[in-house]
Every structure is written in structure tokens, then in C-alpha cells.
Amino acid sequence: MEELQRIARAQHGDDQALAELLQDNYSFLMKYLMKVTMNPTLAEDLTQETMMKCIEKISLYNGESKFSSWMITIATRLYMDQMRRKKVEERWREQQHAFKKMQWQLQHQQEAWTEAIEALAVLGYEWRLPILLKHYYGYAYDEIAIMMDIPLGTVKSRVFNGLQQLRKELKQDEQENEEG
Template identity: 30%
Template sequence: MAGSNQRPVVYFREVTSDALLVKRAQRGDRNAVDTLLRENYDIVRAVCHRIVINTSDAEDATQLALMAIVRALPSFDGRAKFSTWVYRIATNAALDELRRIRRRDVPNDDAKFASISVGDATNAIDAQMDVSAALAQVAEEFRVALVLRHIADLDYEEIAVILEVPVGTVRSRLSRGRAQLTALLGNQGESNHRQNNDIGGQP
């Protein structure tokens, strides 16, 4: 009987760990703040890198996101899941960094997609094409949705909350983003196939 009473206690601790850490952090417990940052660092970094792409700029976005989390902790009210709140901050930091980059020196390449023909995604996967390189060329609003869905593993409702758009818009962006990514991967696969044939034809 004693053993059966232990399970609810363990379950309770698991469910409330983030909430307890947040409360401690909001009371000024630096160890709790450090723990929250450490536990969320990997996913914040992954989101920033997949959205921003460029390694140096993505690291800047990661640091900005972590600092924003610390600054905003006192205002976290628990209405959203803590993880969703973290993803929103990471996404906003990454998008802010992209805007800064564009102001600095990067042109808008969205027009390129008008000329992309749909390729065979299966061939691209078989050829082990670089998904990150292709993802970098997906239009920004679609790339963000793809990252939140497939990297952060969020559901449509959580993505809608983070991006402040209807769920239908999330579905549309994911669909169009996947279409662009598939086309890019297929296009890369065809290009590499032609290059390999040229190399193979040399005496």
C-alpha cells in the first residue's frame, strides 16, 4: 500500500517542476533562473539556428533570446505553457535578427521561388541532400512555421499562439513551406545528378 502512494507524488513533481522553477526565479532565485536557461538552451538555439541559418547571427539571436527570457520572467503569468512562452521569445528574437541582417546587407530572395520547379523529394532524400541548406531558402514565414512544427515539435494551436495567427494560417504556411522545401530538395537532387554524370563522363 505504501508503494502505491508514491506514484502520485513523483507525478506531481514532474508536472510542476517548471512552474516551481519559474516561481522561484520570479522571487529572485538565481539558481532557478540558471536551471531554466540550461534546460531550454538547446531548443532555443535550435529554433534560432533553423530560422536565422547563418551560424554567427543565429548565435547572436540565441543570446538575445536567453536575455529576453530573463528580462520577461517576472511578467510570465502561466496562462500559456512555459515552453510555448519560451518558443515565442526565441522565434521573435530570431525574426528580429533576420530584420537586422536584412537592414545590414542581405537582399530579399523570395522572388526566386517563382522559378522553382517541383522535384522528387524521395530522390533528394535518397541522395542525402542538405536539408538545412534547402530550408535556408524557404520563404521566412513558411520556414518559421516549419521550424516550430518539426524542430520544436509544437502542435498547430501552439504555433498559432506564438505567431499570433489563426490555426488555418498555420496550416497554410506549413503546406506551402513543405511544398517549397520539397521543390528545393528535388531541384538540388537533379542538379547534383547532372554534375555527377558530367564528372563520370570524363576520360
């Protein structure tokens, strides 16, 4: 069944259509949140919370973007709210075992754990989010601004400055590897 038909049916109360929509997008959303949060437990929690929001707000989906983009927008805002409220990232950085657990999980899921992903983990979420959305998922700057609910210029600045920080981090890692 075509996604648009499922959406229309879900908006009219068809629980099966809604369940299929969420199931079709679960893996995509979870992988996105794993990269954004760098924390498997937090990614799982946010995925579940996003799914609940989608269930609650399905009637508000207007079709202006892809359904998966709508879900990413919800997930992104939930993550940003949580980061502002609880300052989870600062505590996570103190708990390096979560980082090692994520590395282990990704390696066992046959996903590449690249130096770039490791360097991304060092960045604050304010820079990591727009970089992932732009360069990994291919969203346009204006789409990212909407998803993150920040001005377009801020998105461009964060992508530019975040990439500068990434390059610096990767260059330092390369020099350390050459010396060590």
C-alpha cells in the same frame, strides 16, 4: 528540483533558480535558433537576447505552455522583428560564407547536415519558421500561430506552401545530382 518550483522561485526573485532554468534550456534554444536563422552569429545573438527578455519578463510567465515553448515564442518574435526591421536574411543570402561556416560548424558538432536542411536554408523565414516548429519540433498549428503572432490560417498556408517549395527544391537537387 522540478521546473515548476524553479519557475515559482525565479518569479519571486530567486536568481539561482532563474539561472538554472535558463541554463537548462540554453542548448535547446540555441539549436532551435541555429535552424531558424541558418546563421550561427545571429543565432547566438538572438539566444542571448531571448535570455535577457526571459530575465526581464519572468514574472509574466503564466504556465499556460511549457517554459521552453515560452522561450521559443520570445525567440521567434525577436527573430521576426529583426527580420522585418533589418532585412537580415537578404544580406545573409549574399554572404555565402556564413552558410558554409554553419555547415562546417554543424558537421563538427556531429549534427546531420541533410539535404532537407539545405533546402530549408533557401526558404524565406516566413515559411521556414512554421515548418520547423510544426515538423521538427512538433508544435500544433494553433501553438505556432501564437508563437508567431499570426492567424491560424496563415500558419497552415505557410506550412503547406513552404513544404511545396521544399519538395520542388529537393526534386531539382535530385535531378541535378542525377545529371551531374
